Amino acid sequence: EVQLVESGGGLAQPGRSLRLSCAASGFTFDDYAMHWVRQAPGKGLEWVSGISWNSNSIGYADSVKGRFTISRDNAKNSLYLQMSSLRAEDMALYYCAKDVTPNYGDRDVFDVWGQGTMVTVSS
Amino acid sequence: EIVLTQSPGTLSLSPGERATLSCRASQSVISTYLAWYQQKPGQAPRLLLYGASSRATGIPDRFSGSGSGTDFTLTISGLEPEDFAVYYCQQYGSSPAITFGQGTRLEIK
Numbered sequence: 001e002v003q004l005v006e007s008g009g010g011l012a013q014p015g016r017s018l019r020l021s022c023a024a025s026g027f028t029f030d031d032y033a034m035h036w037v038r039q040a041p042g043k044g045l046e047w048v049s050g051i052s053w054n055s056n057s058i059g060y061a062d063s064v065k066g067r068f069t070i071s072r073d074n075a076k077n078s079l080y081l082q083m084s085s086l087r088a089e090d091m092a093l094y095y096c097a098k099d100v101t102p103n104y105g106d107r108d109v110f111d112v113w114g115q116g117t118m119v120t121v122s123s
Numbered sequence: 124e125i126v127l128t129q130s131p132g133t134l135s136l137s138p139g140e141r142a143t144l145s146c147r148a149s150q151s152v153i154s155t156y157l158a159w160y161q162q163k164p165g166q167a168p169r170l171l172l173y174g175a176s177s178r179a180t181g182i183p184d185r186f187s188g189s190g191s192g193t194d195f196t197l198t199i200s201g202l203e204p205e206d207f208a209v210y211y212c213q214q215y216g217s218s219p220a221i222t223f224g225q226g227t228r229l230e231i232k
Contacts, residue, residue: 045168045211047221095167108215109158111179113167
């Protein structure tokens with residue numbers, strides 16, 4: 001079964017850091033680009049970041065550029081999101097999503113999603 | 124950045140009826156790189172269509188898409204009870220700025 005399981009969410013104070021992880025199974029992880037997409041409570045979807053299969057191509061939404069870092073470990077079938085300088089507006093459910101192609105920036109369509117991990121930013 | 128505007132915000136229909144959802148882009152979407160997703164309460168989004176009109180694996184043929192340039196449509200022919208959900212369009216032709224519409228809520232009348 002193709003599966004993505006996110007972890008690492010929780011409560012963080014403004015200005016602090018948090019690291020999200022996504023464990024992939026059921027498919028050849030290093031054949032696909034991967035992404036993070038977030039959803040604030042009661043709001044719509046917002047793409048956060050994407051990374052190609054070999055980490056050579058990476059992109060970020062303007063709202064997180066310079067504060068968030070995406071990475072992957074193909075040996076561990078895992079995707080990560082290092083979040084720093086957290087703000088109240090970063091509070092959301094963060095989804096890990098699988099791309100349909102190996103390359104970020106090619107056809108960034110998300111065919112498999114995890115169930116998300118909630119990040120709460122509050123003092 | 125391409126802004127996607129979905130209409131209507133909420134659509135109230137009965138099972139068996141036809142639903143027509145609109146997604147308008149602020150500028151032309153390259154190569155019809157437009158996808159549609161369905162999201163039910165408490166669940167992750169599910170890919171329905173990509174390339175404006177190609178159905179994803181396992182998606183029933185009552186779901187269809189059309190459009191090009193700046194105007195796109197998702198049509199659901201013969202609504203089933205499980206189709207009532209929120210629908211999002213997404214453009215992926217102008218990476219790095221992948222954007223979603225704000226969503227259309229399809230509710231039972």
